Amino acid sequence: MTGYKQYRGVQVEGASPLELILLTYDVMIKSLSLAKLAGKENNKAAEADQLSRAIAALVELVTSLDMENGGAIAASLGSLYTYMSRRILEGSAGDTAAAIDEVLSLANTLREGWQGLADANSAPQRRQVNG
Numbered sequence: 505m506t507g508y509k510q511y512r513g514v515q516v517e518g519a520s521p522l523e524l525i526l527l528t529y530d531v532m533i534k535s536l537s538l539a540k541l542a543g544k545e546n547n548k549a550a551e552a553d554q555l556s557r558a559i560a561a562l563v564e565l566v567t568s569l570d571m572e573n574g575g576a577i578a579a580s581l582g583s584l585y586t587y588m589s590r591r592i593l594e595g596s597a598g599d600t601a602a603a604i605d606e607v608l609s610l611a612n613t614l615r616e617g618w619q620g621l622a623d624a625n626s627a628p629q630r631r632q633v634n635g
Contacts, residue, residue: 522622525568529615532561533608540604551600555592558607562589584610 519527539554566585569578588607595603 521568522618522625525565525618526615526622528561528564528568529611529618532558532565533611533615535561536604536608536611540601540608543600543604552596555596555600555604559589559592562592584614 535554535557539551539558542548542550542554562585566582569582571578571582574581588610591603591607595601595607
């Protein structure tokens, strides 16, 4: 196991649920970016592999939703994640770059929102520590 993989393993093991969501977004965004690069290089195998990883991250996000307690927000996120997956699959049969750009834009916007939530949740803890 490489040092990076060990570091990521420790990072995941010690992560809060919110941090895991952010890590999943990071994986998806990285995979989409690598898929876009592979497409520009006409490397279809690498592009397909990275798109598969992005879809796996979306599946992870869908399965992490708490539909029972999450209400309309969880339902809306579920619909959006499903749309993003479908867009990747449709794009792979046609204009992959446009599909990747669209999903990357959505993923970055969503990640920023989750990061804002994480920052807001950590602000009270920082105030308690700083007195």
